[in-house]
Amino acid sequence: MKGKLTRADQGDEHTLAGAYAMDAISAKDRDRFERHLAGCEECAQEIASLRETTALLGAAAAQPLPAGLKERVMAAAAMTRQQPPADEAEAGASARRGRARTKVGPWLRSLAWPRRLALAAGGAVAAAALAVAVVFGVSNSSMQQQINQAQASSQQIAVVLTARDAHMTTETVAGGGTATIVMSHARHALVFTAQGLRALPASRGYELWLIGPDGTRSAGMLPAGHHGMTGPVIASGLRSGDHLALTDEPADGSAHPTTSMMLDVVL
Amino acid sequence: MTATGGQEPWNPARPAPTAGPRPSPRAAASTGSDLAAQIGLVARGDAAAFDAVFEQLGPSVFGVVKRVIRDPAQSEEVTQEVLLEVWRTAAKFDAGRGSATAWVMTLAHRRAVDRVRSVQKQSERERRIAAPDIPYDEVIEAVESSFERERVRRCLNSLTEVQRESVTLAYYRGYTYGQVASLLGVPTGTVKTRMRDALIRLRDCLGVPQ
Numbered sequence: 008m009k010g011k012l013t014r015a016d017q018g019d020e021h022t023l024a025g026a027y028a029m030d031a032i033s034a035k036d037r038d039r040f041e042r043h044l045a046g047c048e049e050c051a052q053e054i055a056s057l058r059e060t061t062a063l064l065g066a067a068a069a070q071p072l073p074a075g076l077k078e079r080v081m082a083a084a085a086m087t088r089q090q091p092p093a094d095e096a097e098a099g100a101s102a103r104r105g106r107a108r109t110k111v112g113p114w115l116r117s118l119a120w121p122r123r124l125a126l127a128a129g130g131a132v133a134a135a136a137l138a139v140a141v142v143f144g145v146s147n148s149s150m151q152q153q154i155n156q157a158q159a160s161s162q163q164i165a166v167v168l169t170a171r172d173a174h175m176t177t178e179t180v181a182g183g184g185t186a187t188i189v190m191s192h193a194r195h196a197l198v199f200t201a202q203g204l205r206a207l208p209a210s211r212g213y214e215l216w217l218i219g220p221d222g223t224r225s226a227g228m229l230p231a232g233h234h235g236m237t238g239p240v241i242a243s244g245l246r247s248g249d250h251l252a253l254t255d256e257p258a259d260g261s262a263h264p265t266t267s268m269m270l271d272v273v274l
Numbered sequence: 275m276t277a278t279g280g281q282e283p284w285n286p287a288r289p290a291p292t293a294g295p296r297p298s299p300r301a302a303a304s305t306g307s308d309l310a311a312q313i314g315l316v317a318r319g320d321a322a323a324f325d326a327v328f329e330q331l332g333p334s335v336f337g338v339v340k341r342v343i344r345d346p347a348q349s350e351e352v353t354q355e356v357l358l359e360v361w362r363t364a365a366k367f368d369a370g371r372g373s374a375t376a377w378v379m380t381l382a383h384r385r386a387v388d389r390v391r392s393v394q395k396q397s398e399r400e401r402r403i404a405a406p407d408i409p410y411d412e413v414i415e416a417v418e419s420s421f422e423r424e425r426v427r428r429c430l431n432s433l434t435e436v437q438r439e440s441v442t443l444a445y446y447r448g449y450t451y452g453q454v455a456s457l458l459g460v461p462t463g464t465v466k467t468r469m470r471d472a473l474i475r476l477r478d479c480l481g482v483p484q
Contacts, residue, residue: 025470027452030387031444031450053417055372057470062379062476064445065338067426072332080354083359092317092365130463155429171350191419 021050028057057196082175083168110113164241167191175243180204180253181269188251190274195245200238201229207255214256215242216264218271219249226251228260249274310367310372317364319376324361331375332357335382342386342448352389356382387448429479440465 020043027040040104044051056123067180136200167173184204190197207213215226226242242251253270254261309330315323335356337339340349360378367377430438436458444456451469477484 022466022470025473026466027442028446028473029441029469030384031449031451031454031469052484053370055376056477056482057473058372058380059482060473060480061383061445062334062373062376063422063426063480063482064476065379065383066375067423068337068341069333070340072336072353073346076331076336076350077328078363080323080328080357081321083354083358085321085360087362089317089319089361090363090365096307143411144431171347175372190417205306223329272317 013128024050024053024057028054028061035069079168079171080174086164088188141153164198164239167194167196167241170194176272178270178272181267182255186253186270186272188272188274190245192245192247192274194243196241196243197245197251198241199251200227200228200236200240201232202237203235204229204232204233204237210258211255212258212260213237213269214254214260214264215240216252216254217242217245217249218252219246221246225260225262227257228256229253245274286356310369311369313350313360313364313374314369316361317367320416327360327374327378328357331360331378334375334379338379338382338446341446342383348389352385353382356385359385364369376472390448425480429476432479433472433475434468436464437468437475440468441472441483442474443468 020040023032023036023040023043029035030037030042040146042141044054049203099139100265168189170193172193173189173191175187175189180186180201182205183203186198186199186201201213206215212231213229215229217224217226224243227240229237229240231237251270252264252268254264254268255266256264309327312323312327312330316327332353336349336353339352339356340346343349343352349442359381367374430441433441439458440451440454443449443457444451449457451465452462454469455465458465
């Protein structure tokens with residue numbers, strides 16, 4: 008260590024406490040200060056008390072929430088996998104030093120995602136089934152499994168579910184079951200889930216269609232149901248005037264609907 | 275019943291069932307520990323607890339985010355992100371390191387600041403020319419008065435002008451200390467010091483335990 012210089016540095020670092028507590032520093036300074044904090048318990052305590060203070064400043068600016076915001080977040084939360092807690096078995100001496108801070112920092116920065124990608128954080132897994140379950144008071148653990156499997160489209164699904172114009176509709180499927188559709192015209196996409204669809208032989212499957220003024224497009228095959236729950240699947244390329252339809256088709260899909268529509272929803 | 279966003283107007287002014295007639299620091303403290311317990315439940319996936327946290331902190335999150343970002347649509351987005359992050363990372367909350375309110379508000383403020391800075395980078399020069407246009411009075415008076423707000427306002431008033439402006443510009447506007455320094459025409463070292471002094475004074479004035 009370089010005696011004089013280190014002391015001067017530390018003095019300098021410490022005056023950053025106020026700016027740090029108000030996020031009034033650049034990302035570079037933030038990192039530097041967090042390294043400083045990790046080795047200075049007294050500083051960490053000061054920051055904690057200053058953060059309590061700024062929280063009161065923030066609370067003084069409280070405003071009524073816009074209509075619908077809470078519902079959107081509650082629905083999105085129901086579909087968002089939570090981060091696991093720290094593993095007690097692995098928590099060693101290193102856990103003592105500023106764990107929360109050193110982890111939250113990079114994590115927050117990783118969230119400098121594209122606008123509106125509210126759920127796109129690394130590892131965030133979302134699926135519509137659980138939201139539907141929560142909204143309709145259904146719950147079963149198989150849904151969680153489904154959700155865990157839905158990684159590929161989770162990001163797109165999240166975009167739809169957290170869209171400001173997202174809205175949900177539930178329809179009865181001819182032949183049995185209920186479909187729940189969350190759609191966002193702003194995002195040109197919808198999320199489809201179904202419950203209690205009649206089981207089909209292995210050679211057959213359910214195919215979704217978007218039917219508009221310009222013709223009929225396949226929106227893909229539904230995955231096999233699991234404990235009565237099907238989906239979620241995302242259908243993108245939604246245009247105004249589209250209908251959503253569901254038909255029973257050969258397992259590898261058809262180019263056009265070949266059986267009668269079991270569902271026809273005006274979007 | 276179909277659920278569509280925005281049909282249930284939510285009343286943030288709903289009084290807590292057991293709250294006394296007037297919030298006191300003690301009441302606030304007990305609310306705080308309730309909140310910490312609620313966050314613990316949220317970490318276990320308890321939607322009702324998340325609802326309770328939402329009711330208590332949602333308006334504060336939205337308020338501070340909107341102060342910093344200003345644009346209502348973006349503020350809503352960031353508020354959603356923050357509250358979803360609370361849900362996602364509730365297990366990381368450590369009650370030994372601070373209150374639930376501070377944890378959530380820190381996430382909120384940081385996220386809001388990150389949002390404006392990413393925009394700011396593109397138009398840094400223009401921003402430098404722009405004068406600070408929002409005195410703290412406006413910040414505080416724009417919202418209806420309440421006991422807590424009154425307290426914050428009183429304590430802000432107890433600061434020196436440079437301290438107060440430093441806090442207002444940094445916290446409510448999301449400026450860096452360097453930007454605050456250039457706006458106020460004082461050296462960065464001075465601003466850093468004033469910011470820390472100001473927060474310490476506010477902390478003591480607001481009765482925040484050290």
